[in-house]
Amino acid sequence: MTKTVLTVDDSRTIREMLRAALTEAGMNVLQAEDGVHGLEVLDGAMPDVIVTDINMPRMDGFGFIEAVRGSTKHRAIPILVLTTESVDDKKDRARRLGATGWIVKPFDPAKLVNAINRVAA
Amino acid sequence: MDTMAAIKQTFFQECEEQLAELETGLLAIESEEHDTDTINAVFRAVHSIKGGAGAFGLEELVRFAHTFETTLDLVRSGQIQPDAGLLKLMLRSSDILADLVRFSRDGGEMDESRVSQIHEELTRAAQPGGTPAASAAPAAAPSFTPPAAFDAGSDDDDFVPITINFDDILGGGEPAVEEQVFVVSFRPKPELYAKANDAIKLLREIRALGDADVACDISEVPLLTELDPEGAYLSWTIRLGSDVTEAQVREVFEFVEFDCDVSVTAEPKVDPNFEFVPAPVAETREPVPALADDGPLIPESVLAKIAQVNAEPAKASPAAAANQAQPAQQAQTTIRVDLDRVDRLIDLVGELVINQSMLSQRVTEAGIARLSEVAVGLDDLEQLTREIQDSVMAIRAQPVRPIFQRMSRVVREVADMVGKSVRLVTEGENCEVDKTVIERLADPLTHMIRNAVDHGLEKPEDRIKAGKPEQGVVRMTAAHRSGRVIIEVSDDGAGINRARVKEIAIKRGVIEPGVPLSDSEIDDLIFAPGFSTASTVSDVSGRGVGMDVVKRSIQALGGRISISSKPGQGTTFTLSLPLTLAVLDGMVVTVAGQTLVVPLTAIVETLQPKGPEVHGLGERAKVIAIRGSFIPLIDVGYKLGYRYEEADPLNSVAIMVESENRAQSALMVDGIIGQQQVVIKSLETNYGQVFGVAAATILGDGRVAVILDVDAIVAGNRS
The missing domain is CATH 2.30.30.40 (SH3 Domains)
Structure with missing residues (x-):
């Protein structure tokens, strides 16, 4: 079954990269440019996996994870955080808030797709 | 165009937006009209540029952005205060960053010494307690591993690129270690499920590593009446025969290590000469046939309960969802449209306008009464057509902000060059004008701003003598007035030196000696070709363009330019431009x-x-x-x-x-x-x-x- 992935990142460049990698792997891609927008997209969609950035305007990744986990409809969706391994406190915070896993940057397409397949139902 | 090239183009477009954001933010900080959001936005802009640049292997850009970001982060966290000196440095850094972006895009030679000088100053500013002058020893340049073609960094304060051999993680590649047996005991906590991880996925991953015997312990599952649907009652013991390393086995539990009790132990190597007993636990465990065909690991009844619990509060969710959606509606909703399509639409609407007015004229000629239904209907059509025309024109309209922002850099550079202290004040950046008009305004405006700083404002010592603040002000405003855009560039300098203008005009043969001229006529002389009041050809002016060229380019846009000047108080240039070229x-x-x-x-x-x-x-x-x-x-x-x-x-x-x-x-x-x-x-x-x-x-x-x-x-x- 085709997987649908919601990518949340304020950088258009990164969003496009995620899209290229995921489409290449035969996945459907939904995009949002920050946490608030992500929640708006979720209002009408049920992606299999969410990939989110941390540092974003309006609502950052932490707030977004918290909101998704607090939503009855979407709380079971796996969430992967785009992060840098060297910064453990961010990873920790994301995990405490309910992140399913993380993608260590710099990432490459194969690794991204693999991580998604790992957590997706 | 292949995908990467297209994304690269997106990257450069985005860079331009980020650079504008960066400059606006820095200027806001400078004028002390900022809050934490501003500093965050500034940080994010540089961070984003760095992230994208890393993905395309633009090393120089990454390196500079990284240092810049480090300094900004210290400002963000309040560890260093953005004083005037630091702000100036950051503004210059944003100029360098802009140049680096442009050179990365268009090619060309970057002035290395300028980059490294600013780079060094930034590095110094970022040192603990460091001020730009504090330390003579520049910090070691951050080392940077060239990223692979598709790497992307986009977040986090610290940017330490790491090289990962993915084969290690996936268990491919490396031909390995001899086969051995691992005993994995795995007991998930409720948190594991709450974070949307799933025991069955992990078990599948383990099984993919080799020959696995999985035993499920269901002894802790309570009676249904006592069962917490969000609890975790199952645990597993896996005997895995595989040639992977212990680390690779642990890697499976990377995401969940804090949300479960997991232990991985390698059994002592079995001497191949001895007979290998595959699964001694097999005799004592409960058979779990379900796993073999990926069936449910949790009893159906439990799943049903979970489904029910999940379903109930879901009914209450629309309200919550509405709450979430509300702020989202303030989001800027934009689409990107090919300019050709917009122009085609504008063209068609132009035809419509013409057609409509032809129709009106025909109807009048045909002697149809003004109050007849046909004529009234036509009046409505006319109004509608005008509205459509206005709306369509508005699509091409863009705020003058980007060009105004560009001018602040011009002011900085010229002020540095001529040794003046200048503040640029802008107003009406949101005023919208046709895209083409904006594009073609860049050169004339740049020239006017240069003139204002170079010729308009007095030298600092002269200003002090005249009782003015040492810092000169150049003001740039945009406003809509009666269907046109009025852009004013003014300075608070000495005003036009009319005696000198007249003298030069006579010397250069622009006017005849003895011709009586009014003040405004004298002021207008500076639009005469080849006229320049600068007594020395400085770096700034003397580029072969004068105000006559400015006037020509404004006229070519269907605009007009005028000047007014008050001795001792300054000079104002007023541009009046059409809203559209259509x-x-x-x-x-x-x-x-x-x-x-x-x-x-x-x-x-x-x-x-x-x-x-x-x-x-x-x-x-x-x-x-x-x-x-x-x-x-x-x-x-x-x-x-x-x-x-x-x-x-x-x-x-x-x-x-x-x-x-x-x-x-x-x-x-x-x-x-x-x-x-x-x-x-x-x-x-x-x-x-x-x-x-x-x-x-x-x-x-x-x-x-x-x-x-x-x-x-x-x-x-x-x-």
């Missing part, structure tokens, strides 16, 4: 039975030549004497080949036009019909360039009228 204010005239349109911006005045004023000059040429000067008379009909003999000036109307080099000429036409706004239709796309014709339009009666290229006609007369 329509034009024109004077409709007739020549030899043809209807022509003369752009209103070119026209100075119109008059009826009288006998004594017209003089012959040589064989054919005629001039007209107006207020003591002789102005060439040009018969438009003859020039354009509408007639073979020149018309009698006394039966014509002379339209005085000002063209290149402020030269005035009088265009002879047969009559004036009136003033009208016309929709510009390009002839060049379908026909080619025609002498003396700038474009065409369709008038209300359906006739095509050409729009005169005044400059070409005047120039053609001279040659």
